[in-house]
Amino acid sequence: MGYSFTADDVAFLRSGQGHAALRAASSLPLSPASMIADIGELRGRYTPFDAALIETVTCRRRARTKLRHADDLLLTDDAVQQATAWPVAQARSVEIVRRYPDAVVHDVTCSVGAELVELSSRLGVAGVIGSDIDPVRVAMAAHNAGTVELSAPTVLLRADALTRASSADVVLADPARRTGSGRVFRLDQLTPSLFELFTVYAGRPLVVKCAPGLDHQNLREQFGFDGEAQVTSLDGGVRETCLWSGPGTRPVRRATVLRSGEGGAVARYEITDDTDDDVPSAEPGEWIIDPDGAIVRAGLVRHYAHRHGLWQLDPQIAYLTGDSVPEAGRGFRIIGQTTVSDKVLRKALHTLDCGALEILVRGLDVDPDALRKRLKPKGTRPLSLVLTRIGRKGVAFICEPGVRGER
Structure with missing residues (x-):
């Protein structure tokens, strides 16, 4: 468990004084060998916000390979762990625009807004709403949305993901897969529950990001899921299973393979079970x-x-x-x-x-x-x-x- 931010912490970090304090903290190594001395220096200058400064800088450093503009973002330990790597989030935003052009998209579990920023930066999105039940994370998301130039009007609000807080065309959700006891694996342990999300947003296009090990076949057989299960990998590592449901979706299995290239380019390969699967078994080739x-x-x-x-x-x-x-x-x-x-x-x-x-x-x-x-x-x-x-x-x-x- 990382540091638990307060509303006062976030207000300070978003202030001019907070920006200067973050620059000072970023100049320190914050390594195991230097941590005691670094804490002493920050505590002497920025009490009671020293812990928030250290957590923010260390989270930013861990997020550099995962999130764009990481050094400008306000982050928590849990948010970094669950955040979608930017090429995967970008690919999903492109897919949302392709399937639902000029739609208003509501991210009902926006957390600190990492994926919301990818959506709001995408041409072809009419508007983006971000909401979270945690007011501290909503405040962080508001800051993070201000770090980039957005293409779509973006609104942030505090709301429970299981409350229909908008009439958006498309709903996006990323249920938490961690509790105070650590990572959870069962579908009924997700927060909010996967089945409650399907019930609350029945009849509306719903996109739910889940863990890569999700048994989507069991979801179909035991719980009647009739949408698309998309498994995505990035640079050889399987990152997630995304469930697409609601009007216009079909019970398809899709694999999306993403490869990072030079200059931020991302190559994409896809295959679905709409294609033939008739292959022989034979002696090995070359x-x-x-x-x-x-x-x-x-x-x-x-x-x-x-x-x-x-x-x-x-x-x-x-x-x-x-x-x-x-x-x-x-x-x-x-x-x-x-x-x-x-x-x-x-x-x-x-x-x-x-x-x-x-x-x-x-x-x-x-x-x-x-x-x-x-x-x-x-x-x-x-x-x-x-x-x-x-x-x-x-x-x-x-x-x-x-x-x-x-x-």
Whole structure:
């Protein structure tokens, strides 16, 4: 748990004196080695706001790779942890504009306004409303909305997410996945409840950001969810599952794969279950293909294989194989195939002068770190080891280091 900001803290941080104090705090290292001295300096000059200054600066530093304009924002520890990385938030805002052009969008759990800023900066949005039950976070959001040039009229207010506080065309929600006891995983532990959100905003377009591990198939089967489940990854890491429901949505599974490029550019790849998934299982080709995690989580491995002319090693395993590496996948060129015996693997890797060794496992109960210690590679050549199951038989593929597929 981070520092608990008060309304007085936020008012000070937004003032001219607060801006000067933040500049002073930002000039300090605030490292474990210097923290006692840094606290003493800030306490001597800015009591009782020293703790708020330290928390703000440390949160800004942690948010630099996640949020744009992080060094200008007012943030809390929880807000940084749950905030959507800006390329993902940007992609969602683009999608909202595409689906609902010239709409008024209400972010009913706006927190400190990180995603609200992305929406308000987007051309094609008629207006943005942000609300949160916590008045301190609303005040932070008001500050953060003032750090960038906004394209859409933006209004902030205090309201419970389960109260229809506006007649906006589209509702956006990001239920909290943390409590005082830590992270929560069950759907009924989210705040506000996912099912209550669906009930309160029934009949209206609703976009709900959820954790990447959400079992969207169970949501359909057990709770009757009939909207779209979109799993999004960024630079190889699965970030979230977003649920789209209401008028105009269909029960589709979608994987969105985002890759950061130079100059802030973000490449986007998408696939849905509207496409064919008829693929064979056969002997390995030149490459083992590991589809992006969003594709795996969305249950679209076979659809991805069909689109790119790949095939499966085993119908139950997410590794694919083929003669080239398509985008949204990582490829490992096969240079050898063995059993999964430690003795056999150790000998084969020694023969190949294996040094640094990446181990990937699917379908077998193997701890990669423990196996690496047992194999004791001591050579100079970096290699990858892909362990999987074909039928009931464990198989090991010794490969060149993995490469990303490109367009």
